[in-house]
Amino acid sequence: MSELDILFYILSSMSVLFGALVVLTSSPIYSSLYLVMSMLSVAGIFMTLNAPFIAGIQIIVYAGAVLVLFVMVLMLFDLKRETKAFTKGRFSGFLKLVGAGLLCGFIAGAAYESVSLIMATSEEIPTNIAAAAETGFSPTTNSIKEISKLLFTKYLFAFEVLGLLLLVVPIGAVALSRVAGGTHAKH
Amino acid sequence: MGSDVFEISINFVKMVAIFLLMVNLVPMLVWVERRGSAFIQNRFGPNRVGPLGLIQLAADAIKFLFKEEFIPPKGNKALFLIAPIIALIPGAIAFCSIPLSVPIEISAFEMFGSQWGPYVFPFQSFEIGIGIVFVLGVSSLGAYSMLLAGFGSANKYSLYGALRASAQMISYELAMGLAIVGILIVYGTFDFAEMIAAQQGPLSIPLFEADHVVNKVLGILPNWGVFYQPVGFILLFVSVFAETNRLPFDLPEAESELVAGYHTEYGGIKMNMFYIGEYGHMMVASALIAVFYFGGYSLGTTLDTILVEGTIVPNMSALFASLLNLFGSGWEQSTNLINVVRAFVFHGIFMAKILLFLWIFVWVRWTLPRFRYDQLMDLGWKTMLPWALANTILTAFLMLFLR
Numbered sequence: 001m002s003e004l005d006i007l008f009y010i011l012s013s014m015s016v017l018f019g020a021l022v023v024l025t026s027s028p029i030y031s032s033l034y035l036v037m038s039m040l041s042v043a044g045i046f047m048t049l050n051a052p053f054i055a056g057i058q059i060i061v062y063a064g065a066v067l068v069l070f071v072m073v074l075m076l077f078d079l080k081r082e083t084k085a086f087t088k089g090r091f092s093g094f095l096k097l098v099g100a101g102l103l104c105g106f107i108a109g110a111a112y113e114s115v116s117l118i119m120a121t122s123e124e125i126p127t128n129i130a131a132a133a134e135t136g137f138s139p140t141t142n143s144i145k146e147i148s149k150l151l152f153t154k155y156l157f158a159f160e161v162l163g164l165l166l167l168v169v170p171i172g173a174v175a176l177s178r179v180a181g182g183t184h185a186k187h
Numbered sequence: 188m189g190s191d192v193f194e195i196s197i198n199f200v201k202m203v204a205i206f207l208l209m210v211n212l213v214p215m216l217v218w219v220e221r222r223g224s225a226f227i228q229n230r231f232g233p234n235r236v237g238p239l240g241l242i243q244l245a246a247d248a249i250k251f252l253f254k255e256e257f258i259p260p261k262g263n264k265a266l267f268l269i270a271p272i273i274a275l276i277p278g279a280i281a282f283c284s285i286p287l288s289v290p291i292e293i294s295a296f297e298m299f300g301s302q303w304g305p306y307v308f309p310f311q312s313f314e315i316g317i318g319i320v321f322v323l324g325v326s327s328l329g330a331y332s333m334l335l336a337g338f339g340s341a342n343k344y345s346l347y348g349a350l351r352a353s354a355q356m357i358s359y360e361l362a363m364g365l366a367i368v369g370i371l372i373v374y375g376t377f378d379f380a381e382m383i384a385a386q387q388g389p390l391s392i393p394l395f396e397a398d399h400v401v402n403k404v405l406g407i408l409p410n411w412g413v414f415y416q417p418v419g420f421i422l423l424f425v426s427v428f429a430e431t432n433r434l435p436f437d438l439p440e441a442e443s444e445l446v447a448g449y450h451t452e453y454g455g456i457k458m459n460m461f462y463i464g465e466y467g468h469m470m471v472a473s474a475l476i477a478v479f480y481f482g483g484y485s486l487g488t489t490l491d492t493i494l495v496e497g498t499i500v501p502n503m504s505a506l507f508a509s510l511l512n513l514f515g516s517g518w519e520q521s522t523n524l525i526n527v528v529r530a531f532v533f534h535g536i537f538m539a540k541i542l543l544f545l546w547i548f549v550w551v552r553w554t555l556p557r558f559r560y561d562q563l564m565d566l567g568w569k570t571m572l573p574w575a576l577a578n579t580i581l582t583a584f585l586m587l588f589l590r
Contacts, residue, residue, distance in 0.1 A: 029266075029338065033331075033335075036331070043324075052315060052316050052317045052320075052321070053317050053320060053377075055317075056317050056320030056321050056323075056324045057320065057324075058324075059321075059324030059325065059327070059328070060320065060323055060324040060327055063324070063327075063328060064323075064324055064327030064328055064330070064360075065327065065357065065360070068327075068330045068331065068334070068353055068356075068357060069357070071331070071334050072334060072350060072353050072354070075334065075337075075338050075346065075349075075350070076350075144317065144377060
């Protein structure tokens with residue numbers, strides 16, 4: 001077992017542990033903080049998989065921006081009332097059932113899909129690398145240039161559509177806050 | 188970490204030494220801040236304890252360590268205690284990934300009766316291929332320490348300060364990131380050492396002539412990024428002030444409105460850790476500015492060859508060799524010794540640049556008044572973001588046509 005393997009086991013068990021704590025803690029603040037820890041350990045796993053750029057983007061976007069906003073917004077809520085509203089009632093019970101069902105489905109699906117990978121012998125696994133090579137990606141030392149080349153040639157349309165979607169989201173949020181009943185409604 | 192005992196131990200020592208370098212600069216900076224503010228405001232500042240008031244730092248450190256610990260009874264104890272620790276981490280880790288000098292090349296030598304192979308030690312704690320992405324990501328985690336401190340204190344002023352701080356950091360991260368994109372387009376790399384290598388040689392500006400591009404060489408000036416990205420430099424320089432929560436953007440701790448912002452409830456060594464984090468952020472920002480726009484550890488090729496390589500390095504390594512010879516072993520002018528001395532001389536140049544920018548941080552803090560909150564947001568979103576976008580687009584087009 002090399003040092004990277006040991007790191008992988010530490011980081012992956014950390015990400016699973018913190019991921020479980022996200023669901024198991026009742027306080028939303030703690031949940032979001034555990035989510036930050038989970039994201040950071042996933043970034044560490046990317047690092048061990050020789051994808052430092054993805055790891056950096058993971059830290060910047062998720063841990064550094066999205067979850068800071070989560071924590072910031074959660075601090076402004078009256079959390080006691082929110083907790084009470086979501087512990088009782090038929091509707092929240094239904095939501096909990098749906099959530100639990102989805103989680104079980106995801107776990108079962110992931111287990112079912114990964115059986116073939118776990119059972120695979122060492123000769124079969126390199127086919128994944130061959131499959132990755134078919135998409136045009138060659139993992140070299142300078143992976144950033146490879147990623148950007150792919151993004152701006154082969155996947156240009158999807159990239160631009162995603163950019164447009166992300167542009168629509170803030171504009172929509174501003175527009176929604178201005179309609180009657182919104183936080184910035186014009187009287 | 189390394190292939191054998193020598194390499195691993197040197198790398199370990201290097202890691203600890205660079206962290207200690209960062210932490211030990213903080214008391215010096217506090218002294219510079221106090222004496223500098225006194226100099227700017229035409230008063231004396233601390234001058235009683237020791238020469239120039241330097242022992243005051245030791246007195247302060249002892250006071251910080253032995254103060255009574257206080258935890259707000261209604262606050263969240265775990266978050267309250269973890270916030271100062273998180274404040275220390277981003278600055279320390281980000282500073283570790285910046286190359287502080289040229290790599291030290293050690294050729295094969297004999298020690299303790301065995302051969303030790305040739306090594307190359309980069310002058311940084313760890314080399315990470317993505318350089319700037321890593322630094323940006325790690326330093327954006329600094330917002331958590333303020334948020335947790337504000338929330339864990341169970342104090343309205345702390346919470347207001349924390350919200351202001353994180354909103355400010357998120358807003359100015361946009362302008363900072365876009366200013367850095369301009370410099371990334373110019374150099375075409377994420378790696379700090381490659382950026383510094385790209386700034387060698389005399390300044391040569393590509394110009395349009397009739398139907399082709401001509402490189403016009405301006406001999407005296409060094410090939411520094413500030414000549415290619417003046418707008419980007421100004422934008423980055425302004426936004427790091429907001430990122431480090433320093434005056435004129437220190438709204439999170441505006442004492443006339445919020446007592447002391449997010450660290451109102453902190454005292455003793457815990458408050459000191461917030462300070463260390465803030466100064467660590469400042470050091471990282473200064474180092475980034477030096478690497479992007481002022482040639483990092485090099486003084487420009489002309490000065491490097493004549494002054495550093497030609498005069499300082501040979502003389503200093505001769506001096507060190509004669510000093511080491513006093514202890515009896517047979518040291519002579521070996522290339523290894525010259526390489527080590529050379530790395531430390533370039534490190535000194537880099538530290539001089541960092542200290543210059545740190546002094547500008549202090550200077551600005553005690554010269555300019557504070558912004559109002561809406562002015563701060565207007566400056567960030569309505570002025571700096573459009574300028575940064577325009578700078579990025581213009582740079583991209585120019586690089587496309589001049590290539």
